[in-house]
Amino acid sequence: MAGRGRGGFRGRGRGGPGFPLAKDDEGNVLSTQIEGPPPLYPELVELPDRPAITSRDERLLRKHRALASFYKKSPYYLKRNSDSGPGTGGVTAEIDRLSGISKKRREGPSLQLSDVMTLHPKYFPPELYNGKQRRTGGSSAKQQQFWASQQADKGKDDQDMNERLAKLEKQETAASKTDKDGKAPGGGEKGEDEDNEEKRAALEDEVFEEDDEDGYGHDDDDYLQGQDYDDDEGYDVDEGGGDDAFY
Amino acid sequence: MAELVHPEACQLATLIVEEQLGPICKEICALLLRKGYQTLFELAKTSGCPRAELYDALLVLTQHNCIQPFVLEQEEGAKTSPQTVFQPDLLAILHRLRSARCLLHIADTWKGTNGQDETKIAEAIVEGLLENGRLTSQQIYRNVAGKLGCAVDDSTKATKKLLCQLISSHYVERAPPANLTLPKPAIHPDAMAKGRGISAVAKAQEEQAANLRRLDKVSYGRDRFRIPSDLRLDDGHSAAESALKRQKLSHSASTEALDMGTDPILWRVCYEEFNRSFRHAACIAMISQARDEEAAAIASAILTKTRHFETRLKEQESQPLSAAMIKASLEEMMQSGEEVSPIHDVDAVLREIERDDLEMMTSSTGGPDGTMYQVQLDTCINLARLKTIESIVGARFGLLGLRIWRALFLSGQLEQKTIQDMAIGDQKDTRQLLYGMLKGGFMAVTEIPKSADRAASRTFYTWRVRRDIVSERIGLDMVHSMFNIASRLHTESLLNLELVQQLESGNTTILKTHRQQVSHLTGARDLLESSLFRMDELNSVFNDF
Numbered sequence: 001m002a003g004r005g006r007g008g009f010r011g012r013g014r015g016g017p018g019f020p021l022a023k024d025d026e027g028n029v030l031s032t033q034i035e036g037p038p039p040l041y042p043e044l045v046e047l048p049d050r051p052a053i054t055s056r057d058e059r060l061l062r063k064h065r066a067l068a069s070f071y072k073k074s075p076y077y078l079k080r081n082s083d084s085g086p087g088t089g090g091v092t093a094e095i096d097r098l099s100g101i102s103k104k105r106r107e108g109p110s111l112q113l114s115d116v117m118t119l120h121p122k123y124f125p126p127e128l129y130n131g132k133q134r135r136t137g138g139s140s141a142k143q144q145q146f147w148a149s150q151q152a153d154k155g156k157d158d159q160d161m162n163e164r165l166a167k168l169e170k171q172e173t174a175a176s177k178t179d180k181d182g183k184a185p186g187g188g189e190k191g192e193d194e195d196n197e198e199k200r201a202a203l204e205d206e207v208f209e210e211d212d213e214d215g216y217g218h219d220d221d222d223y224l225q226g227q228d229y230d231d232d233e234g235y236d237v238d239e240g241g242g243d244d245a246f247y
Numbered sequence: 248m249a250e251l252v253h254p255e256a257c258q259l260a261t262l263i264v265e266e267q268l269g270p271i272c273k274e275i276c277a278l279l280l281r282k283g284y285q286t287l288f289e290l291a292k293t294s295g296c297p298r299a300e301l302y303d304a305l306l307v308l309t310q311h312n313c314i315q316p317f318v319l320e321q322e323e324g325a326k327t328s329p330q331t332v333f334q335p336d337l338l339a340i341l342h343r344l345r346s347a348r349c350l351l352h353i354a355d356t357w358k359g360t361n362g363q364d365e366t367k368i369a370e371a372i373v374e375g376l377l378e379n380g381r382l383t384s385q386q387i388y389r390n391v392a393g394k395l396g397c398a399v400d401d402s403t404k405a406t407k408k409l410l411c412q413l414i415s416s417h418y419v420e421r422a423p424p425a426n427l428t429l430p431k432p433a434i435h436p437d438a439m440a441k442g443r444g445i446s447a448v449a450k451a452q453e454e455q456a457a458n459l460r461r462l463d464k465v466s467y468g469r470d471r472f473r474i475p476s477d478l479r480l481d482d483g484h485s486a487a488e489s490a491l492k493r494q495k496l497s498h499s500a501s502t503e504a505l506d507m508g509t510d511p512i513l514w515r516v517c518y519e520e521f522n523r524s525f526r527h528a529a530c531i532a533m534i535s536q537a538r539d540e541e542a543a544a545i546a547s548a549i550l551t552k553t554r555h556f557e558t559r560l561k562e563q564e565s566q567p568l569s570a571a572m573i574k575a576s577l578e579e580m581m582q583s584g585e586e587v588s589p590i591h592d593v594d595a596v597l598r599e600i601e602r603d604d605l606e607m608m609t610s611s612t613g614g615p616d617g618t619m620y621q622v623q624l625d626t627c628i629n630l631a632r633l634k635t636i637e638s639i640v641g642a643r644f645g646l647l648g649l650r651i652w653r654a655l656f657l658s659g660q661l662e663q664k665t666i667q668d669m670a671i672g673d674q675k676d677t678r679q680l681l682y683g684m685l686k687g688g689f690m691a692v693t694e695i696p697k698s699a700d701r702a703a704s705r706t707f708y709t710w711r712v713r714r715d716i717v718s719e720r721i722g723l724d725m726v727h728s729m730f731n732i733a734s735r736l737h738t739e740s741l742l743n744l745e746l747v748q749q750l751e752s753g754n755t756t757i758l759k760t761h762r763q764q765v766s767h768l769t770g771a772r773d774l775l776e777s778s779l780f781r782m783d784e785l786n787s788v789f790n791d792f
């Protein structure tokens with residue numbers, strides 16, 4: 001009877017863990033002990049094989065890139081005026097800006113939206129354009145010119161970048177062979193740009209040429225000689241050590 | 248996918264718009280997708296863009312069918328002019344990823360009477376419309392002439408003929424006008440509060456009917472594929488015949504006369520028809536895998552012949568055809584040069600179709616033309632989805648997981664013990680896989696408590712697979728994957744921005760050190776873009792078909 005009163009509660013609490021237990025569907029107690037620290041790295045996932053690009057994929061890619069290229073160069077691609085300011089277009093844009101070659105002069109006058117779109121109130125709400133834009137909308141001559149230029153660019157873009165790189169490699173190997181033989185490569189029809197390319201490539205090859213005996217540039221450049229070079233400096237200072245051996 | 252407003256679908260759409268139409272259009276598009284339709288005033292206020300940029304962006308997005316202007320309905324007797332709102336079209340933006348696939352479809356399947364020349368012209372028309380969004384017929388003639396490299400007058404006749412054929416085949420449609428009334432959202436019956444009584448319900452229904460009646464007046468659906476008179480005339484007939492036709496037309500309905508007036512008609516690509524073609528191709532591929540090439544050829548013949556009778560994209564089944572008509576359709580396909588596997592005995596193949604357990608193609612007797620055969624499009628698409636789901640389950644959860652899933656799919660609702668016995672797995676692994684699949688959204692669990700306190704030890708847990716929920720979940724996962732691939736592609740381009748700019752400008756003066764970077768970048772782009780197209784093909788099976 002004493003167990004029912006004050007001691008009863010003590011009896012009930014004895015033997016139990018004192019904290020909630022996790023149990024599964026059948027009522028079995030699940031282990032909740034932490035076995036060691038968590039792993040430092042997640043498990044290594046075996047990645048699937050790289051998918052092969054089929055001929056159909058290549059055709060799709062070609063068409064997709066032709067469309068993407070069209071959109072980028074069309075008046076439909078709207079950029080902010082601040083996007084073409086200094087420090088925003090990367091090194092190429094900075095070179096163009098500082099060299100004074102205007103992109104507009106190179107590519108021709110840019111087209112307006114109203115030149116290529118038919119702005120009719122039936123399809124476009126009239127509050128988006130004025131009467132002048134509507135009158136000049138869809139001008140056939142400018143449209144024709146725009147489409148012709150896009151078609152011309154498409155011909156250049158069709159050449160795969162890898163093919164262009166392969167072509168460049170061939171040009172460079174031909175140029176390096178020419179420099180070694182001392183002869184001009186066949187045909188005097190090269191443009192100035194190709195000459196500059198060859199000169200630049202030749203300069204690179206000259207700088208990194210491995211035909212030198214020690215792999216360095218000029219022999220009298222002591223900067224490249226490294227720590228073994230004795231330039232006779234720093235020996236005139238009298239440290240006052242006398243003729244004792246120096247350890 | 249019409250009801251899909253998943254956040255990642257909207258983010259994917261903004262990525263597509265940014266890549267193709269620039270950052271300003273991307274901002275406006277993102278705003279519209281986030282907030283729904285907006286008036287011009289609201290857009291000007293929330294976007295923060297200068298007016299000129301905002302107007303240009305709205306014009307470009309409308310031109311490329313990414314948004315559609317509507318007119319807000321006003322109450323009768325209102326004194327203010329109707330307001331224009333701009334509503335984004337999420338599906339149309341996501342379908343822009345399929346533009347290359349559409350071009351490929353036309354190049355591979357369009358067979359004209361003049362062979363390759365007509366195929367090239369058809370491809371040029373579709374390409375011009377994809378590039379420019381919307382064009383008038385005159386602009387299409389000029390565009391095609393420029394692509395083919397010939398004078399406009401030389402190619403106009405052939406282009407006009409091909410344009411008519413494309414409109415008849417529903418690959419090209421009229422652009423919708425900007426004065427359509429914005430359709431009001433349908434009132435759900437549960438949304439009507441209790442206690443309002445019948446009169447309120449009747450009033451709401453009448454209002455909806457009135458809206459529909461008003462919509463019919465300016466109905467775009469009826470005129471969508473109507474070929475105007477100026478395209479139908481001058482098709483090679485003599486001047487006298489043309490004059491006679493004009494006279495007949497002048498007595499016809501007033502809508503015909505409008506086509507000859509000053510309002511231009513803008514044409515655009517109809518993605519719905521391309522999706523229908525892709526859906527048919529998916530069904531034929533499924534039949535080819537499940538049965539054989541001959542059955543697939545017969546399915547192709549049925550679908551080609553009955554294509555024009557389909558009124559909506561998600562038709563459950565094709566129109567029935569008799570054996571004689573199937574044979575005639577097969578012969579037509581072979582004569583037109585389509586790639587169809589030759590069938591030695593069509594009747595034998597049809598008899599096998601009658602015994603098909605999968606019921607991808609069914610037959611019905613009792614008609615005047617004998618036994619009629621039809622393709623069950625819904626069944627084929629469901630089988631294609633099932634195959635994809637099983638491959639995903641097998642890849643993620645292994646063979647045991649696949650056995651468990653199949654056992655539940657075939658048997659319905661089962662307890663864990665029964666599943667374990669059917670799948671021949673041990674208790675621990677089975678439980679782990681079941682909860683893993685529950686977390687992945689591949690199955691559902693139902694609690695059947697024996698006592699009121701719902702204690703776990705006194706509750707039955709039954710597991711089941713609900714195909715529709717799993718399909719929806721996989722569809723969303725696919726959009727998520729597409730977004731991941733597209734954003735990775737975008738990041739790769741940003742990281743190599745200068746190199747990409749050099750490549751796009753055609754500057755081939757690339758130093759040695761950059762060439763490795765270029766080959767890495769082009770390899771990565773090829774892989775990511777081709778993966779994106781493949782994901783889009785799979786995604787269309789779950790979300791569009």
